Amino acid sequence: MIHLHLTAIVLAVVFFFITYFSIKNPGDKNAKYAKVPHMIARLLYVVVLVSGLVLFIQAMGINGMLYGLKFLAGLFTIGLMEMAVIRKRKATGQTMFITFLVLAVITIGLGIYLPMGPVTALFR
Template sequence: MIHLHITAIVIALVFFFITYFSIKNPGDPDAKYAKAPHMIARLFYVIVLVTGLVLFIQAMGINGMMYGLKFLAGLFTIGLMEMAVVRKRKKTAGQPMFIAFLVLAVVTISLGIFLPMGPITALFR
């Protein structure tokens, strides 16, 4: 399940960046080409959330509070990803949301790496 979760995260991030940077000028006729990658990114957001919930339920006996914080951070990260794209598409400032997404993504990924089910901790078992 962890492999599916990490794969879905990577694919969601790729499609998010494709979507975000393909919207050059909001209202531009070329912005319609960002719609398909945005929908694919949304599909992978759902997959990330479902696999994250399954991993959260599996990890409740290990370190429940930290995995709960990681789940909330991941939820807010996905929300910020979506809000950054939508704000950029609607001619409002999407850059503050993008910066907040980057900061929270680093926190979420760091938590995922260093928690007991993460890859670095698995090296020392």
Template sequence: MDFLTDSTHVHITTWVIGIVLFLVAAFMNPASKGRKIVHMVARLFYILILISGLALFIEYSSSDAMMYGLKFLFGLVTIGMMEMVLVRSKKQKPVTMFWALFAVSLFVTLFIGFMLPIGLDLF
């Protein structure tokens, strides 16, 4: 399982694909069969994001456990908000609050992730 912790490439690739799939599903017609398929593939990528993130968390959290823990927590919240947007929009319930929470949690997760020692040096 070294390929999961050698670098962050696998993790970044999975969350980029997961976010793209989420956005595609979110803007599709809620009643279409294609949306259901894209939603299921997005759920698969949520699992891959969690597996790769957990592997990185276990490998590197000894250096700064609090920040890695916060990033893990906000990552879970981000995935939860993505799922809430898709499920509630399918049921035609209001999703504005969940879009806002998704945007905020995604921003915080990316900010913390890029700030950490194994993240990209953007800041």
């Protein structure tokens, strides 16, 4: 399940960047090259959320509070990804994009640090 989660995260971030940077003119509500990658990114957000919820339920016995914080941080990160694209279409997306980057670094850091993460798995 963790491989599905990590693959979906990478693909969602790639499609988010494709969507965000394919909106050439901020304020263009009909950016035609951004619609398909945005829909694919939304589908991948659902896969990330469902696989993250399954991993969260599996990890409740290990370190529940930190996994809960990571789940909330991941939820807010996905929300910020969506809001950044929508705000860029309305010409005000720079603040949301920077906030997304900061929260994504925090979420990735928590994911690496926690017991099911790759760094901890190296020392088992």
